[in-house]
Amino acid sequence: MIRWLVFITLLLALLATALSVVALRHESRQLFVQLQQASAERDQANVEWSRLQLEQAWLADASRIERSAREDLDMESPDRTRIIVTQP
Secondary structure (H helix, E strand, O other): OHHHHHHHHHHHHHHHHHHHHHHHHHHHHHHHHHHHHHHHHHHHHHHHHHHHHHHHHHHOOHHHHHHHHHHHOOOOOOOHHHOOOOOO
16 A cells, blocks of 8 residues: 555656646747847847948948938038138
């Protein structure tokens, strides 16, 4: 009788351990998938950031700004006689 009780207890402990291993492996795989998705999102964000940096550099280019001011806004540089430089 005691042997059967020990056997059933050990069998239940073995089943509980096996189910725990399966559950932990499943959770591990789910976390790995989430990690892969987060890495892909990070990589996409880095690509977008690089693109935006290039676009910002292009928009801040002085020659492009001057050309846009001349063509789109009909602006001109003032004559040298109309420029006054003051000391601060």
